[in-house]
Amino acid sequence: MSEDGGSAEGGLEDFLNSGDRSLEVLFGSQSGNAEGLASKIAKIAKSYGLQGNVHDMDGFDFNSLSSKKRVIIVCSTWGEGEQPDNAEELWKFANSGAATRLEGTHFAVCALGDTSYELFCESGKEWDGLFEKLGATRIVERIDCDVDYDAPASEWTLKALPALAAVDSTGQFFEDMVDDIVQFASGSSVGAGGEDGFTVPVIEAEPIQVEISIFRFDPSDNTTGRDSWACSIPGHLSVLEALRAIKETHDGTLSFRDGNDDDPTTAISVNGRLIIPGRARLDSVVTSRGDSMKLRIDPIPGSEVIRDLIVDHWALERKRESSRPWMVAATREGIQTPQGVFGSMNQSTALRIHSLADYDSAPLLHSSSDAVPYANGFLGPAVLASTWARRNDPRTAPERVVELDAILGSSNGIKAETDLAPIFRRKGYSKSVSEGLLEARTSAIENDSFNGKLGKHVWWYCWTVKSSGKVNDTVLYRQVLGPIGLLGNLFSGVTARMFLGFTRTGGNVLNSLQGMVAPPAGIGKMPRQLNSSVANHHQVIAIYNEMDGRF
Amino acid sequence: MPLKYAYHPGNVAHSGSPEVADTMDAVARNLGLELTPLEGATSCGAGIIKQANQRLQLALNARTFAMSESLGLEILTPCAATAGNLKQDLEKLRSDNILMKEINDVLIKTCGMEFTGNTEVHHLLHVLVDEIGLDKVEKLAVNKFDFRVAPYYSPYFQMEGACGGDSVNDPEYFEQLVQSLGGRPIEWEGRVLSVGAPGIFSEEPTVLRQSAAVISEAKEEGADIIVSACNLSHSILDIYQGKASRATGIITNIPVIHLTELLSFAFGNHNTRFAQLRTRIAVIGD
Numbered sequence: 001m002s003e004d005g006g007s008a009e010g011g012l013e014d015f016l017n018s019g020d021r022s023l024e025v026l027f028g029s030q031s032g033n034a035e036g037l038a039s040k041i042a043k044i045a046k047s048y049g050l051q052g053n054v055h056d057m058d059g060f061d062f063n064s065l066s067s068k069k070r071v072i073i074v075c076s077t078w079g080e081g082e083q084p085d086n087a088e089e090l091w092k093f094a095n096s097g098a099a100t101r102l103e104g105t106h107f108a109v110c111a112l113g114d115t116s117y118e119l120f121c122e123s124g125k126e127w128d129g130l131f132e133k134l135g136a137t138r139i140v141e142r143i144d145c146d147v148d149y150d151a152p153a154s155e156w157t158l159k160a161l162p163a164l165a166a167v168d169s170t171g172q173f174f175e176d177m178v179d180d181i182v183q184f185a186s187g188s189s190v191g192a193g194g195e196d197g198f199t200v201p202v203i204e205a206e207p208i209q210v211e212i213s214i215f216r217f218d219p220s221d222n223t224t225g226r227d228s229w230a231c232s233i234p235g236h237l238s239v240l241e242a243l244r245a246i247k248e249t250h251d252g253t254l255s256f257r258d259g260n261d262d263d264p265t266t267a268i269s270v271n272g273r274l275i276i277p278g279r280a281r282l283d284s285v286v287t288s289r290g291d292s293m294k295l296r297i298d299p300i301p302g303s304e305v306i307r308d309l310i311v312d313h314w315a316l317e318r319k320r321e322s323s324r325p326w327m328v329a330a331t332r333e334g335i336q337t338p339q340g341v342f343g344s345m346n347q348s349t350a351l352r353i354h355s356l357a358d359y360d361s362a363p364l365l366h367s368s369s370d371a372v373p374y375a376n377g378f379l380g381p382a383v384l385a386s387t388w389a390r391r392n393d394p395r396t397a398p399e400r401v402v403e404l405d406a407i408l409g410s411s412n413g414i415k416a417e418t419d420l421a422p423i424f425r426r427k428g429y430s431k432s433v434s435e436g437l438l439e440a441r442t443s444a445i446e447n448d449s450f451n452g453k454l455g456k457h458v459w460w461y462c463w464t465v466k467s468s469g470k471v472n473d474t475v476l477y478r479q480v481l482g483p484i485g486l487l488g489n490l491f492s493g494v495t496a497r498m499f500l501g502f503t504r505t506g507g508n509v510l511n512s513l514q515g516m517v518a519p520p521a522g523i524g525k526m527p528r529q530l531n532s533s534v535a536n537h538h539q540v541i542a543i544y545n546e547m548d549g550r551f
Numbered sequence: 552m553p554l555k556y557a558y559h560p561g562n563v564a565h566s567g568s569p570e571v572a573d574t575m576d577a578v579a580r581n582l583g584l585e586l587t588p589l590e591g592a593t594s595c596g597a598g599i600i601k602q603a604n605q606r607l608q609l610a611l612n613a614r615t616f617a618m619s620e621s622l623g624l625e626i627l628t629p630c631a632a633t634a635g636n637l638k639q640d641l642e643k644l645r646s647d648n649i650l651m652k653e654i655n656d657v658l659i660k661t662c663g664m665e666f667t668g669n670t671e672v673h674h675l676l677h678v679l680v681d682e683i684g685l686d687k688v689e690k691l692a693v694n695k696f697d698f699r700v701a702p703y704y705s706p707y708f709q710m711e712g713a714c715g716g717d718s719v720n721d722p723e724y725f726e727q728l729v730q731s732l733g734g735r736p737i738e739w740e741g742r743v744l745s746v747g748a749p750g751i752f753s754e755e756p757t758v759l760r761q762s763a764a765v766i767s768e769a770k771e772e773g774a775d776i777i778v779s780a781c782n783l784s785h786s787i788l789d790i791y792q793g794k795a796s797r798a799t800g801i802i803t804n805i806p807v808i809h810l811t812e813l814l815s816f817a818f819g820n821h822n823t824r825f826a827q828l829r830t831r832i833a834v835i836g837d
Contacts, residue, residue, distance in 0.1 A: 114646075116647065418749065497790045545661075
């Protein structure tokens with residue numbers, strides 16, 4: 001640059017501002033990580049005088065790359081080395097004879113993966129190899145990132161972008177300019193505003209035709225119903241923005257909780273999915289039915305509806321308040337620092353405590369339990385997840401641990417949850433939260449020494465599976481319900497519906513001789529008295545003996 | 552070429568719901584499914600065993616997976632709870648190499664078996680739509696199932712990776728299947744809600760309210776019958792419906808059958824039972 005006679009800085013600026021400065025960032029993403037990373041890279045590219053254009057691989061015209069000089073691929077790997085769903089078609093095309101050559105294109109690949117899989121980052125490796133095969137020039141070596149990709153991907157980005165920025169609009173790479181560009185970019189403020197130095201740009205999407213159906217409730221006359229609107233809304237808008245637009249242009253009486261994009265109290269249900277509406281793009285939650293797209297919006301379940309989509313969070317807050325003690329610290333060792341004495345905690349313990357209560361929205365987690373609307377007094381998963389986290393916090397005083405155990409084991413505690421599956425299947429909070437609730441339940445059962453109905457149910461279930469490999473419902477009914485419970489079933493019609501099950505199934509009255517030997521088991525839908533053992537039953541017993549000698 | 556699977560009947564087909572075993576045999580024949588029974592497979596744990604000891608349930612299910620691997624067949628089950636529990640444990644083991652090694656050490660020591668993670672778990676519903684195809688199912692249907700049907704998925708297999716190509720939160724496979732058999736599916740929210748089957752012994756009042764709410768919604772939406780893809784939940788919806796009604800004051804009488812029964816009747820098997828079902832729907836009401 002100095003050969004031109006201008007100052008190095010001035011020449012560099014001219015270079016970075018002249019000609020085509022586009023950078024195409026393609027993402028292949030299954031869970032959204034690659035998409036988010038591609039967006040970050042495109043944003044920070046501005047600091048290097050590049051115009052980042054983010055493209056979903058799904059629907060992308062591969063042959064348009066022939067005229068592009070700079071390309072970054074960010075691609076995750078799905079399952080056993082498979083391309084993510086949105087990359088499959090492009091990958092097939094790129095490998096077909098119809099794909100264009102890419103001489104004159106410089107590229108870099110950031111592969112996301114998981115080292116616990118045998119084919120680690122396979123998709124990224126495949127794209128890397130293919131671009132080279134098609135004649136493109138690799139500008140920096142590919143990076144293969146594990147699940148904690150943030151730091152290595154950021155470091156790689158800071159190498160890849162200045163190198164790509166040193167490619168001019170004719171496709172020529174000026175290697176000696178890379179250091180100057182790095183220095184130039186270090187003085188830029190673009191991208192410094194985000195939490196991690198990046199700010200995620202919006203990837204604009206085309207308007208989508210969608211039928212939006214919203215639950216309505218008018219408290220003045222206690223009426224419920226649904227209103228529907230056919231709308232054309234850009235897919236990149238958030239659900240919250242869509243609700244605002246409907247309120248502004250269609251129905252000013254529509255009520256919903258408005259707030260910041262990440263306000264946990266704004267949680268709603270969209271097409272059965274529990275979401276924070278400011279965080280969910282419209283095109284990520286619409287459901288396709290034939291030729292039409294639909295969006296069914298409801299208040300979150302499990303809380304009293306005040307009006308339309310607004311629910312009352314007060315009941316949840318009261319439950320939260322009742323789960324005292326909040327925190328009474330134990331006396332513990334500290335470390336001397338210039339600022340005074342601080343308590344210490346090792347990293348793995350700290351991570352575990354945080355992960356147990358790693359949910360963004362208490363109302364959202366609370367409503368993920370299908371038992372909450374029907375179990376009076378049940379504290380619900382959000383309160384219990386926090387309680388379990390406090391109970392496992394080494395800073396909690398031992399006597400308070402006892403109190404927290406009492407809350408967890410109470411009739412409104414974790415044992416009041418009828419089914420953990422609905423909580424496990426939801427997204428929106430970390431897996432550690434669901435796992436923590438399971439641990440809390442195990443702890444409550446063990447603290448009761450497998451007594452009480454839940455404890456007996458679990459104990460006898462395990463016992464019967466050990467005994468034959470199959471669950472024996474007759475044993476469960478007898479041992480868990482006891483004579484009073486069985487009488488209750490007799491008089492409430494449960495036993496009758498079991499006994500007369502053959503009238504509904506068309507089965508034989510006596511479907512085995514067992515019914516004759518030990519009546520009424522084996523008749524109708526009465527479970528059998530005895531199970532035949534599974535093949536190689538001794539293996540089942542050996543597993544039990546090896547892993548849990550209690551049963 | 553027939554589709555081949557290792558067959559896991561679930562927890563209740565051998566016990567309180569022998570009709571699942573009867574009808575599944577017939578359906579497999581009609582569809583050309585070649586099912587190899589997993590004779591040594593244990594209960595999937597139904598999410599109960601793991602409440603005592605999660606690793607114990609993982610080891611038992613890893614043994615089942617190892618058996619399917621040794622057969623070179625993926626697992627098929629007609630029970631959503633079994634599909635969901637097995638799939639959850641399969642993914643947990645696959646995603647944690649250290650855990651997988653520990654569980655494999657137990658399997659090698661106790662059973663002389665090893666599990667590699669190279670198997671899959673499928674529910675019958677997803678095999679019907681994704682593998683067999685509803686056009687073939689429609690051709691096999693000789694008895695039109697001309698009722699307003701409430702298809703009940705349950706929550707168990709409605710999770711990422713466990714429901715084939717169907718949507719996790721807003722599924723449609725079951726409705727499509729019902730239509731292909733001549734039925735008219737209703738629209739209802741209860742189709743993926745839990746009826747609390749694992750809590751029936753310990754939290755019966757809550758379970759009765761949950762199941763009454765699910766059944767009453769189906770009735771309010773005009774259903775003549777509920778068809779369940781979950782054999783475990785079926786036991787609550789069917790056997791406990793009278794008790795749920797008494798406990799809640801909600802009318803809950805409605806016939807409830809299994810997915811395998813729906814298919815078997817539509818394919819022209821068990822005609823006497825189908826006639827009885829028609830009578831139950833038209834006259835008796837439950």
